[in-house]
Amino acid sequence: MKNSLIILGFFALGLILGLTRFLPEVIMESDFSLFALYLLMFLVGIGIGADRSSWRVIKETNIKIILVPLCVIIGSLVGVGAISIFTPEIQLKEALAVGAGFGYYSLSSIFITQISGETLGVIALLSNILREIITLLAVPIFVKYFGKLAGIASGGATAMDTTLPIISKYTGKEWAIIAIFSGIVLTILVPFLVPFILEVL
Amino acid sequence: MITVLVLMTLGIGLGFFVGKFPKVIKGVDKMTTWSIYLLLFLLGIGVGLNEKIINNLHTIGLQALILTIGAIVGSLVFAYITYKLFFKSK
Numbered sequence: 001m002k003n004s005l006i007i008l009g010f011f012a013l014g015l016i017l018g019l020t021r022f023l024p025e026v027i028m029e030s031d032f033s034l035f036a037l038y039l040l041m042f043l044v045g046i047g048i049g050a051d052r053s054s055w056r057v058i059k060e061t062n063i064k065i066i067l068v069p070l071c072v073i074i075g076s077l078v079g080v081g082a083i084s085i086f087t088p089e090i091q092l093k094e095a096l097a098v099g100a101g102f103g104y105y106s107l108s109s110i111f112i113t114q115i116s117g118e119t120l121g122v123i124a125l126l127s128n129i130l131r132e133i134i135t136l137l138a139v140p141i142f143v144k145y146f147g148k149l150a151g152i153a154s155g156g157a158t159a160m161d162t163t164l165p166i167i168s169k170y171t172g173k174e175w176a177i178i179a180i181f182s183g184i185v186l187t188i189l190v191p192f193l194v195p196f197i198l199e200v201l
Numbered sequence: 202m203i204t205v206l207v208l209m210t211l212g213i214g215l216g217f218f219v220g221k222f223p224k225v226i227k228g229v230d231k232m233t234t235w236s237i238y239l240l241l242f243l244l245g246i247g248v249g250l251n252e253k254i255i256n257n258l259h260t261i262g263l264q265a266l267i268l269t270i271g272a273i274v275g276s277l278v279f280a281y282i283t284y285k286l287f288f289k290s291k
Contacts, residue, residue, distance in 0.1 A: 007241050014242040018249020033243040040236035041205045045212020046229050050220035064287050071279040079275020080268050090264060099272045122257050126265035127272070129248070134273060136241065146281040149288065153280030154273050161205055162240065165233050
């Protein structure tokens with residue numbers, strides 16, 4: 001909990017600095033977050049490699065591992081579908097497309113903006129950023145009440161990178177491989193599933 | 202995304218060798234925590250600088266939020282069922 005508050009504090013500080021433009025040009029012009037992500041992934045890799053029990057999980061779970069991204073797909077789509085039924089201003093198709101971003105906000109919002117216009121694109125962007133932020137803040141609570149797959153499920157596509165450290169920390173390093181697998185499957189599916197929902201369904 | 206996976210694979214390889222040194226692992230854990238802080242700080246800046254997000258926050262923010270809650274709660278429920286049925290016995 002303390003950790004989540006510190007994370008939220010850093011986010012809020014960044015938000016205020018961004019809003020007030022109280023920043024040097026260099027930070028506003030270039031995207032440092034990509035390099036920060038690279039560093040983070042390298043560190044997370046070391047953590048996984050150093051943990052001897054990491055690979056045992058894959059051996060023990062084998063084919064069952066495919067159930068993890070599958071339950072995230074079904075869960076996300078059923079969830080946003082239910083929301084659209086109770087919210088007349090959101091169409092089912094639009095809700096499904098936003099939900100099929102699985103937290104991968106950059107790519108899903110680009111696709112949705114191109115197919116359905118900017119408004120839904122921004123909703124997709126916000127919704128999927130929120131999915132990442134809520135996951136980062138609430139993984140300890142989710143894992144406590146919904147079991148060891150909760151962080152991986154909530155993180156969706158981000159379980160392979162940005163939310164992996166926090167998932168790994170509160171679920172155990174031995175689950176990191178499953179988180180990465182699920183995240184990769186969902187990340188690969190986003191550019192296929194989002195246009196499919198909007199154009200074919 | 203490829204770069205991210207390559208870097209992580211390199212890290213895993215390095216991790217196999219440094220796994221014997223608890224002091225190094227502790228240092229890596231600490232740096233991991235600070236990298237998370239840095240990324241969230243940068244995400245905050247990104248959102249704050251993005252006028253498209255800020256100007257529309259009040260009207261479409263709510264729709265985005267309830268969709269997110271739907272997606273997360275749906276995922277959690279299905280993850281809970283999957284965990285109970287297939288993973289818990291270990």
